[in-house]
Amino acid sequence: MPAVKFTMEELRGLSGIHDVEDDALIDAISMIGADYQGFYDGVLEFEFFPDRPDLFSVEGVARALRHYLGGEVRHHPVSRGDIVMTADPTVRDVRPYVVGGVVRGVSLDGDAVLSLMSLQEKLHATIGRDRRKVAIGVHDLDRVVPPFTYTAIAPDSLSFVPLGHTEPMTPEEILRRHEKGLAYAHILEGVDRCPMILDSNGDVLSFPPVINGALTTVTTETRNVFIDCTGTSLGALRTALNIVATSLAERGGSIESIEVAPSGD
CATH class of the missing domain: 3.50.40.10 (Phenylalanyl-trna Synthetase, Chain B, domain 3)
Structure with missing residues (x-):
C-alpha cells in the first residue's frame, strides 16, 4: 500500500485542527482508511488503501480528517x-x-x-x-x-x-x-x-x-x-x-x- 509521510505540524496547519491530542488524530486517520506505521524523527507514516488515491498526500489526509472530525468542508470551485x-x-x-x-x-x-x-x-x-x-x-x-x-x-x-x-x-x-x-x-x-x-x-x-x-x-x-x-x-x-x-x-x-x-x- 502507498506510504504517506508528514509531520504533525504540517497536518495541523493544513487541517486547521489544533484542539485535538496527537494520539486522537492518529486514531482518527486510521479510521478513514489508513494503517499507522509509526512516528520516526518527528515524521508520521501511514499506509493508505490503493482505492483511496485522494489520501496519497498530506493535503488529502488533512481534508479528509477535517471532514471526519466535523470541521469545515471546503469546496474548490x-x-x-x-x-x-x-x-x-x-x-x-x-x-x-x-x-x-x-x-x-x-x-x-x-x-x-x-x-x-x-x-x-x-x-x-x-x-x-x-x-x-x-x-x-x-x-x-x-x-x-x-x-x-x-x-x-x-x-x-x-x-x-x-x-x-x-x-x-x-x-x-x-x-x-x-x-x-x-x-x-x-x-x-x-x-x-x-x-x-x-x-x-x-x-x-x-x-x-x-x-x-x-x-x-x-x-x-x-x-x-x-x-x-x-x-x-x-x-x-x-x-x-x-x-x-x-x-x-x-x-x-x-x-x-x-x-x-x-x-x-
Missing part, C-alpha cells in the same frame, strides 16, 4: 480559464488522451514541493499503472507562454533540457541515455513518434510519459501551476487531475479549467 491546449491528430496512435488544468496563487514551501512530487509518483504507480495508463506533469506556468500543443514528433526533431539535467537532449537520446528514458522507454515501444507538450514558442513542457522539461521545474518560487495528464484512459486522467488540483487548492490555490481542442488539421 473551478473557474473557466482562457488557456487552450490543441491536441494534434499525430498523438492518436501514440498516447491518445490529454487533460489539463491550472492552479493559481499557490504557496509552496520545501515540504509542499516534496509532497507534490510524492503525490505525483504515487498516482503514477497506482491509477497510472506505472505511467502507462496515466502520466502527470506539473509545471511553473509563468515560465512558458500559452497556448499549448500536444503533439507527436520524430525522435530526433528537437532537443530540450530534461528535468534534473543541464544539457539539451533529443527525445531519442533521452530514451537511450537518461535514467527516466531507460525506465519508461518500453511504454513507447512500437511507435515511431514521441508525444510532446509545447508552448507557443516551441519550448518543451513535457515529454510524456518520460520526463518534464527543466524549464518548468516547480520550486518554492512557483505561484501558478499548470498540470497536464496524458494516457490511455480519459476517466483515469480526470481522476488524477482532480486529485492534484485539489491538493494544490488546499494550499491556497484557485483552480481554473483549460480548453483541450482538436487540431484543425
Whole structure:
C-alpha cells in the first residue's frame, strides 16, 4: 500500500485542527482508511488503501480528517480559464488522451514541493499503472507562454533540457541515455513518434510519459501551476487531475479549467 509521510505540524496547519491530542488524530486517520506505521524523527507514516488515491498526500489526509472530525468542508470551485491546449491528430496512435488544468496563487514551501512530487509518483504507480495508463506533469506556468500543443514528433526533431539535467537532449537520446528514458522507454515501444507538450514558442513542457522539461521545474518560487495528464484512459486522467488540483487548492490555490481542442488539421 502507498506510504504517506508528514509531520504533525504540517497536518495541523493544513487541517486547521489544533484542539485535538496527537494520539486522537492518529486514531482518527486510521479510521478513514489508513494503517499507522509509526512516528520516526518527528515524521508520521501511514499506509493508505490503493482505492483511496485522494489520501496519497498530506493535503488529502488533512481534508479528509477535517471532514471526519466535523470541521469545515471546503469546496474548490473551478473557474473557466482562457488557456487552450490543441491536441494534434499525430498523438492518436501514440498516447491518445490529454487533460489539463491550472492552479493559481499557490504557496509552496520545501515540504509542499516534496509532497507534490510524492503525490505525483504515487498516482503514477497506482491509477497510472506505472505511467502507462496515466502520466502527470506539473509545471511553473509563468515560465512558458500559452497556448499549448500536444503533439507527436520524430525522435530526433528537437532537443530540450530534461528535468534534473543541464544539457539539451533529443527525445531519442533521452530514451537511450537518461535514467527516466531507460525506465519508461518500453511504454513507447512500437511507435515511431514521441508525444510532446509545447508552448507557443516551441519550448518543451513535457515529454510524456518520460520526463518534464527543466524549464518548468516547480520550486518554492512557483505561484501558478499548470498540470497536464496524458494516457490511455480519459476517466483515469480526470481522476488524477482532480486529485492534484485539489491538493494544490488546499494550499491556497484557485483552480481554473483549460480548453483541450482538436487540431484543425
